[in-house]
Amino acid sequence: MIRIYSIGLILLTALLLLPLTVFAQKTRVHGTATYNGIRPLANVNISLDGTYDGATTDDKGQFAFETEEKGLFTVVAKVTGFVNVTQPVELNGAASLAINLVFTTKAVTLNDVTVRPRLFDLTDKNKYTVLSPLDVLTTATDGNITSALKTMPGAQPVGESGDLFVRGGTGTETKVYIDGLLVNNFTYSSPSNMAARSRFAPGMFKGTFFSTGGYSAPYGQALSSALILETEELPVKSSAELTISPIMTGANLEKLSRDKKTAYGGGVSHTTLGLYNMLAPGAVLFTKTPRFWDGNGFVRRQLNNGGMLKFFINGGISAVGLDRPNLDYDGVINNIRLTNRNLYTNLTYRQHLSGGWKWQAGLSYGHNSDLTSVAARVDGGFRPDSLVRQADQSSLWQARSVFSKLILDRTRLYVGTELQRISEQRNSSRYVDTFLAQFAETESYLTDRLSARIGLRLEYSSVLRQANVAPRLALGYSTGTNGLLSVSYGRFYQKPERQFLWQTTDLGYARADHYIASYQQLANDRTFRAEAYYKRYNNLIRTTPTPENSGWGYARGVEVFFRDKKSIKGVDYWLSYSFLDTKRQFLDYPTAVQPSFAARHTASAVVKRFFSGIQTNIGLSYTYGSGRPYANPNRPADSFMTDRTPAYHNLGLSIAHLMSIRKAQSVLVLTVSNALGNRQVFGYTYSARHPERREAIVPTNNPFIFVGMFVTLGADRRQEIINSQL
Amino acid sequence: MKALVITLISLVTLPYTTSAQSDKYQKAMEKNLAQFDTARTASSLIGLMNNFDRIGAVEKSQWLPYYYAGMCAMNLANKEKDKSQIDSWADKAEVYASRADSLSPNNSEISCLKATIHFARINVDFMSRGPKYSALGAEALQLALKQNPNNPRAMVVLAQLKRSAPEGFGGDKAMACQLAAKAARIFEQTPAGNTINPTWGQSSAQALLKKCEEPTAQK
Structure with missing residues (x-):
């Protein structure tokens, strides 16, 4: 009895140590991914959740992959522009398993990816x-x-x-x-x-x-x-700008803080048509040359809670x-x-x-x-x-x-x-x-x-x-x-x-x-x-x-x-x-x-x-x-x-x-x-x-x-x- | 007896599964990287990106799968002919890069990837995007070189930027050649091993060096 057990044990151990591929029965999972069951979707990432196994759909929305897993799994389908689709599957050792994944919902934003569909998009x-x-x-x-x-x-x-x-x-x-x-x-x-x-x-x-x-x-x-x-x-870097013209002079400064979360700055400018009207008098007779003084200032701050404050x-x-x-x-x-x-x-x-x-x-x-x-x-x-x-x-x-x-x-x-x-x-x-x-x-x-x-x-x-x-x-x-x-x-x-x-x-x-x-x-x-x-x-x-x-x-x-x-x-x-x-x-x-x-x-x-x-x-x-x-x-x-x-x-x-x-x-x-x-x-x-x-x-x-x-x-x-x- | 068998089996399988898992990870990465090196078409890059994404979803502590998924998306952004779609690939690449970043903070390679993503966005509209994204990219490269002063990939990308940008806008052809030469030296000194860590960039460094040696490049 013990001997039988021992042989069994040795066999079992050997079985486990040998590469799984030799023994495992592979299952071919295949199917199509569509939008509302009609439009095939390409480039969908199909995965057997928790494993490396999966595939990407082709232009006809079709996919196929092989897996050695057994038991209850979830198939997850992801593609930009749609809400993910999941489907439970049972891998029971059958040689092939057909599943159809149907996307029903368009996403305006998908997880953290901003979707920019070229279709009508109000955003x-x-x-x-x-x-x-x-x-x-x-x-x-x-x-x-x-x-x-x-x-x-x-x-x-x-x-x-x-x-x-x-x-x-x-x-x-x-x-x-x-x-x-x-x-x-x-x-x-x-x-x-x-x-x-x-x-x-x-x-x-x-x-x-x-x-x-x-x-x-x-x-x-x-x-x-x-x-x-x-x-x-927020600007990419601090900078200063000077404007030099016979009509307008100005200076602007934009400063970005070391932690890159705050920017502040401002500028002044002065515009006058004095010289211009002297050189090329226009249709209007100015008794007081048009003159503009302007100033501006700003602060923008990205807060730690992700909020953005602008002034x-x-x-x-x-x-x-x-x-x-x-x-x-x-x-x-x-x-x-x-x-x-x-x-x-x-x-x-x-x-x-x-x-x-x-x-x-x-x-x-x-x-x-x-x-x-x-x-x-x-x-x-x-x-x-x-x-x-x-x-x-x-x-x-x-x-x-x-x-x-x-x-x-x-x-x-x-x-x-x-x-x-x-x-x-x-x-x-x-x-x-x-x-x-x-x-x-x-x-x-x-x-x-x-x-x-x-x-x-x-x-x-x-x-x-x-x-x-x-x-x-x-x-x-x-x-x-x-x-x-x-x-x-x-x-x-x-x-x-x-x-x-x-x-x-x-x-x-x-x-x-x-x-x-x-x-x-x-x-x-x-x-x-x-x-x-x-x-x-x-x-x-x-x-x-x-x-x-x-x-x-x-x-x-x-x-x-x-x-x-x-x-x-x-x-x-x-x-x-x-x-x-x-x-x-x-x-x-x-x-x-x-x-x-x-x-x-x-x-x-x-x-x-x-x-x-x-x-x-x-x-x-x-x-x-x-x-x-x-x-x-x-x-x-x-x-x-x-x-x-x-x-x-x-x-x-x-x-x-x-x-x-x-x-x-x-x-x-x-x-x-x-x-x-x-x-x-x-x-x-x-x-x-x-x-x-x-x-x-x-x-x-x-x-x-x-x-x-x-x-x-x-x-x-x-x-x-x-x-x-x- | 039965209990003994179960204990034995679990004893045998436990270390087996963990080592098999890391072995499996290494193998899966190597296999996909071999394809990545030769991938030319968009569909093969999308397939690879999804493969890396699946590996990343399982290997919750590894940054490399998301790094390579990001590289695929960045390459797709560069290949994209429809300019309205470039940003959606770049966005995707950025998501992968930040996932990799959260798994491996302060990683020079990831900063370098982020730089290339910024550069990819310039192609949407060179005139309006050039100044902003080349500055963002240069800044990311800057960070990459701070994190690892001997990252040859960051040097090559920086050299390419210095070469293509007009003077006065950060361009400097002489410096581009110096950077390319230094990157090429580092590549030569790096032992060619069987690694899944980033190794790309050597051919670009050599191509740049070749251009530097042409007499026209001297002026």
């Missing part, structure tokens, strides 16, 4: 036109965000204003947000009919998202368009004085002076909370003061009785809080609140408004191809004593690997402008309803987008005889955009065309007509190329706008706004040459706007007393040339450490 802001800071710098001829956006479809070439006029809307129908917080006075203050630049440098923002309609529920109070800017995160402050003082002939009285000159003080602060915090919630909060204060005086000058002397002073003071406090969470694996929910306290004062007229908005929005994949965004926004304004409900809806259908068909609807409300509310607060919201259908193709550095829209305006403000919400209007049109970075090596170009048919009855318009800021046809072409041999980037942009209407008082009332300005042509040139001066990275920039010197007329101002007299509204400088040098000093000691390695 990627496909609905928006996205420009990088570099796009702005190499497109705009004045380093100005809004000028670069004017080459995009939907934006009108309104050269006499720095605002964005979108799809038949006025400049005030576009609102600008920085990290979710509203910015009033995004551009510098300027006398009427003179375009002003943005106060903020494009390099401050990592992303510029321009929505020309149908934007989502987190934003409101803009009938036409939202410009959403996101500020930069920035931006302030500026500017002054300008100019003479304009008084059209009503011969020999009289109107002297206009404008002094502006502006402050904007923005504090934001974002953090991941427990339970998958994400929290974004913001606090902001802004203040703007414009002091304008107009005095008549006769025979070189001021007439004291003609002096008119206007003091405008605006302030805006706001707080914002947004919570978001991924629910049901395929839906992201956003819930937020916005509170604003607005004070607007002109001389002794003043009103204060407390404005509250609540919104909720979901972004979800309904099926593999169909996605939806459903939002609702509630607003209340204390000055209007009125609430409103604004629904927003978007549906996207992916037509293959890169195509996206989408429809959207949105209702948008906007409070009347301050000049009306000073007169009466017995007014209501103006309203716009947007209906948009679009198709876009995004692939391999090529973007094509075609969009058709209809926009209906209701309750616009009419001013005659007194302000009331009885205006209306519509805008409809078609836009095409094509951007290509691929076809010609090294060349990035885009073409855009907008057709706009719009009429509105508002302000003092006697009937519904095409408004003065709307051009029927707008087209632009931008081409950029970096020549690496000479380290130079050359960009050209051309914008065309068909003639815009203007009111001619010499015509009868039924011919209101039937005259058209000449068509608008603008060729912009931008040359940036990279060079190093004593190891400092430098960029030498030359930009020219309206390089061909085409006469640009934006409209006419007519004399009230002598309607036969008029003055054309033209650009201040035409062409305008900017030469400047930007020197970056990287305050890093990387080189020393490398040298010590050699």
Whole structure:
């Protein structure tokens, strides 16, 4: 008995010590992985949990592997873009085992991997036109965000204003947000009919998202368009930048802490057109050279709990004085002076909370003061009785809080609140408004191809004593690997402008309803987008005889955009065309007509190329706008706004040459706007007393040339450490 | 008696399984690394990445499986022709690199991998991404050389960066050649053993050196 046992034992031991492969019965596990049982999925990682065994699916979604394991196991299938699938299996020694793995759920984010599907993805802001800071710098001829956006479809070439006029809307129908917080006075203050630049440098923002309609529920109070800017995160290293130009001088410092979790810095700049106007006097006779002093500071800190705190402050003082002939009285000159003080602060915090919630909060204060005086000058002397002073003071406090969470694996929910306290004062007229908005929005994949965004926004304004409900809806259908068909609807409300509310607060919201259908193709550095829209305006403000919400209007049109970075090596170009048919009855318009800021046809072409041999980037942009209407008082009332300005042509040139001066990275920039010197007329101002007299509204400088040098000093000691390695 | 048999069996199998496990790990790694050295197509790299991922999921204390899974993903990012997909591979590579990092902190090889991932992201848009990601990559290489001053892979990658970047933006062709020469020396001195530790980089160092010896490179 013992012997038998001993033999058995020896045999058993031998059996165990011999390589298992000799004896083990292998099982071939095979099958397919699909999405919803139909679409085969390639590159799926199939594994027998707890072992090395597994395989990767091929293009047909098929896989096969061999295993020697026995017993109960779990098969795990993982692939980017989907929620993992697990299936229990029993390996009972059979030679083959077939399993089919069916993925049912698309993931917006999968574990710690950010998924960027090329299909309709709301989180990627496909609905928006996205420009990088570099796009702005190499497109705009004045380093100005809004000028670069004017080459995009939907934006009108309104050269006499720095605002964005979108799809038949006025400049005030576009609102600008920085990290979710509203910015009033995004551009510098300027006398009427003179375009002003943005106060903020494009390099401050990592992303510029321009929505020309149908934007989502987190934003409101803009009938036409939202410009959403996101500020930069922590810099890679400390650096300093100097700007040297006859027009502008400035210095900026950005310091990154040793632990790389805090960055702080700031800068000052001074802009003056003194020398420029001396060398090349423009159309405007300045009595006080336009001069701008600006300063800014920021702190960004990554907290130990993963939260990100950002603060920035931006302030500026500017002054300008100019003479304009008084059209009503011969020999009289109107002297206009404008002094502006502006402050904007923005504090934001974002953090991941427990339970998958994400929290974004913001606090902001802004203040703007414009002091304008107009005095008549006769025979070189001021007439004291003609002096008119206007003091405008605006302030805006706001707080914002947004919570978001991924629910049901395929839906992201956003819930937020916005509170604003607005004070607007002109001389002794003043009103204060407390404005509250609540919104909720979901972004979800309904099926593999169909996605939806459903939002609702509630607003209340204390000055209007009125609430409103604004629904927003978007549906996207992916037509293959890169195509996206989408429809959207949105209702948008906007409070009347301050000049009306000073007169009466017995007014209501103006309203716009947007209906948009679009198709876009995004692939391999090529973007094509075609969009058709209809926009209906209701309750616009009419001013005659007194302000009331009885205006209306519509805008409809078609836009095409094509951007290509691929076809010609090294060349990035885009073409855009907008057709706009719009009429509105508002302000003092006697009937519904095409408004003065709307051009029927707008087209632009931008081409950029970096020549690496000479380290130079050359960009050209051309914008065309068909003639815009203007009111001619010499015509009868039924011919209101039937005259058209000449068509608008603008060729912009931008040359940036990279060079190093004593190891400092430098960029030498030359930009020219309206390089061909085409006469640009934006409209006419007519004399009230002598309607036969008029003055054309033209650009201040035409062409305008900017030469400047930007020197970056990287305050890093990387080189020393490398040298010590050699 | 029965109890004795069971005890004996477990006594025999226990040490067997542990040593077999590490032997199995070594073998599996060697087998996949042999394929990794010759992998050229995207599908073979994806398959290898998944293989390393599975090994990593079982070998919870080994950093090398995730390191190589990250190398596969980084190579896939470099091979990807669809620029909109480069980031998703780079993201994947970064996840693997940080997993490896948590298993083996302060590892020069992992810092070097992270650098190459940053460089892969530049290909999405050279103009807008070049400055940021080349700086991030240079910083990761810097860290790699601090963690191991004799890591020849970090030297080769740094040499490639110094050679390709324009002067004034961190480029320095002479230094590139010096770094390549030093890396090549270290590679020669390293005994060619049967190892699953990172060994890549020698051919790149030699290719760089060859370019340095061409007369045109001297100016």
